[in-house]
Amino acid sequence: DVKVTQSSRYLVKRTGEKVFLECVQDMDHENMFWYRQDPGLGLRLIYFSYDVKMKEKGDIPEGYSVSREKKERFSLILESASTNQTSMYLCASSPGGTNQPQHFGDGTRLSIL
Amino acid sequence: DQQVKQNSPSLSVQEGRISILNCDYTNSMFDYFLWYKKYPAEGPTFLISISSIKDKNEDGRFTVFLNKSAKHLSLHIVPSQPGDSAVYFCAASSPILQGAQKLVFGQGTRLTINP
Numbered sequence: 473d474v475k476v477t478q479s480s481r482y483l484v485k486r487t488g489e490k491v492f493l494e495c496v497q498d499m500d501h502e503n504m505f506w507y508r509q510d511p512g513l514g515l516r517l518i519y520f521s522y523d524v525k526m527k528e529k530g531d532i533p534e535g536y537s538v539s540r541e542k543k544e545r546f547s548l549i550l551e552s553a554s555t556n557q558t559s560m561y562l563c564a565s566s567p568g569g570t571n572q573p574q575h576f577g578d579g580t581r582l583s584i585l
Numbered sequence: 586d587q588q589v590k591q592n593s594p595s596l597s598v599q600e601g602r603i604s605i606l607n608c609d610y611t612n613s614m615f616d617y618f619l620w621y622k623k624y625p626a627e628g629p630t631f632l633i634s635i636s637s638i639k640d641k642n643e644d645g646r647f648t649v650f651l652n653k654s655a656k657h658l659s660l661h662i663v664p665s666q667p668g669d670s671a672v673y674f675c676a677a678s679s680p681i682l683q684g685a686q687k688l689v690f691g692q693g694t695r696l697t698i699n700p
Binding site for chain 1: 589591594616617619621626627628629630631634636674676678680681682685686687688690691692693
């Protein structure tokens, strides 16, 4: 079974703080993704990575950056947290190739006060 | 611009009956479609998928139908069980680069199975 592990289930931070969300997958997948889930909006793609040190912007990258130094680990960084970044953050991974489902972690519920 | 839409925020079905969840999309470039199931406080779990070259895919109690001309897909669950109560997301995929695919998600439909 694919295992995608997100380091924190719940996180509370203050406005202006730099926040790190960590994700690790154990299936040697090439692709990794960060989404946020908000009520009524479904899941929206923030950033993805298709290889170590490679990253591409998704649909809503503003205010975020990412890092992928090792194949199994993909970090999401909120450079200066703001209250509108309060959300559920979901990490996913998938193998390379076509028609491959993405597998998700359990999410980090982040509150910015 | 919502490229994938689930127009029913919620659906309530009697145990043992058929549940039908619907999804519409606008982008003809989508070539792979998926359904995910999400319980509270858990991440989405992959349920079933269908390639654009097919019109039906079945896996146990779950069947996905794709109508490309109508840009519509549906998920049928027969028979529905209490454990099927969850939020269901449809997603559509298009290739981006380097073998990666981008998923675009609908807003989700909350399915409740009543005993």
